[in-house]
Amino acid sequence: MTVQGKSGAIQVTGEVLGLRRAGEYHVLTLTAPGIAELTRPGHFVALAVGGPESSMLLRRAFSIYSVQSRGVYGGTLEIVFATHGKGTEFLSRLHRHDTIDIVGPLGRPFALPKEPVSCVLVAGGYGSAPMFSLADALRARGCRVDVVLGASTESKLFGVLDAKRIAASLTITTDDGTIGEKGRVTDVLPAVMDRVEAEVIYACGPMPMLRNVAKIAVERGAYSQCAVEEAMACGIGVCMSCVLPVIGDDGVTRMLRSCVDGPVFRGDRVRWDDVGTIPEGTLGAPVSGGH
């Protein structure tokens, strides 16, 4: 596997080129000169919300759905979001030509296999956003790409048409059975993996999904790359909000920052069952009680 070198992030003023609905989600297209050109699959951007006098100080982090590094507007990128708070409500009310402060590209992108192996991409909800540029990159390396998308209901799936275009096979699950198989992505993943003899699993979605995907990958001897969705305040590595317990090469568990050490982690290295805690034995953990 090769991990793309960490390139520096920049801060730019982007301009809104478009905002469209996609099921229950919004797709925001922004100019992002200098960011789009550096973006690799799995990178994310952090947006300031509410304008320069905003009472909302914390940046909102979004994985990058697509980038266009050339064109009429120069570098542009697209993000996908659901409105579930004041910050995303602000984004949903943006208009063409509004400006927004963007920092990116941030984080460590997906590691890509050196060999043309069989890969399964698994995503829950709009966690699929980074998967399509990843699929392009994998296919460019000669990898077979199969996709599993899941959501609670049909309108909360994102990118079904993209997936059909790009994947050797697409399997859909919904909790309510409105489309595809009724159930969770992890219900169908083992069969898909066995059918395509998958060697690498790429996943993005909620923590419980990632935990189960990582477990299934380990059971089948596959390598997994999981992009986590952790709450962040800054996105650039200075606030220490977005930590989770990850086992290092030396076997020691450390509280790593999702924003700069992730958001993509090896699935077998994250202590999924201990997310939200400081597990015993973590470097610097309290001997008893909490800090």
Place this chain on the structure above:
Amino acid sequence: MTRAVITHGPRPDERDIVPDIDMSTWLAGLELPSPVMTASGCAGYGRELDQFFDIASIGAVVTKSIMLNPRSGRPTPRMAETPSGMLNSIGLQGPGVDTFVERDLEWLRQRGARAVVSIAGGSVDEYTRIASKLRHVSDIAAIEVNISCPNVENRGLVFACDAGAAADVVHAVRRNTNPGIPVLAKLSPDVTDIVTIAKSVVDAGADGLSMINTLLGMVIDPDTMRPSLAGVTGGLSGPAIRPVAVRCVYQVHAAMPDVPIVGMGGIRTGIDALEFVLAGASAVSVGTVIFNDPGAPARITRELAVALAERGFDSFTDAVGFAHRDPSVPASGGPVATHAGDAVADRDDELDAGVEG
């Protein structure tokens, strides 16, 4: 003395030309080329921010508080957004002083940045041991003693909330630190009378004061109906606390005008920084705004220079404590008192930049 003409038009951050003002300042024998520093805990050890501006160009990097040993910090969630602010319960996560000196301080040194090293401990003994380890480390601009972090094991034992305990820590650090390096004590606003605490730590050997640390706060999630933070309570920071911080700086400067103060608490713009300077701060730290705008330290430095020039100051130090001066007595080395009215007009114009004054 010449009075600058207050110009109307673009906001300071949109101006390309930074006025020719002497921005250097002094903190207890330490000369800084710029009065704007980062606030501890909001800038890591400087490396991440160097992507966004030249980290060596600002007054100093105040590093995240370092403890004797590696520290995991608290469980997540560690952060909650609040109106014009945020609550944090990080719990002083860090690599421990040895790794910090070898890796992070060394990076700052090679980068040519000034480092104010923030230290924290759970006991007087821990502060003593950290100070001793730093005693022979070169290239430390100052030590900031964090005696006011609310995210400690025993929240009832914040040193800065007790004059005696605060003095004990500062005395131990001062005695074990290189005498040539200023020791700044970082104070908590969560006290009955901050002047009492300030006098106590100055008597114990603090060369200067950093004010203020966060205020202890709490958020309850209306959906889960439980505290939002894993640590239950956390430190409130951001513009929401700025008036509290300005008040603390003003009160302490009034009581001890010769003690240098680093002012901090919700600074978002150069005008905000100016408030602290007028209240008596010889330097300022910017913290939470960095999460919103990683380029903020450099931007605020430019904005502060513009704000000073607009008010007729030739040098930064002339503005320190200006709010304490008798408005009926014309001051030397600064703008005339009637200028204050123009300054108010300027702020109104910012709200409506289209109106000609």
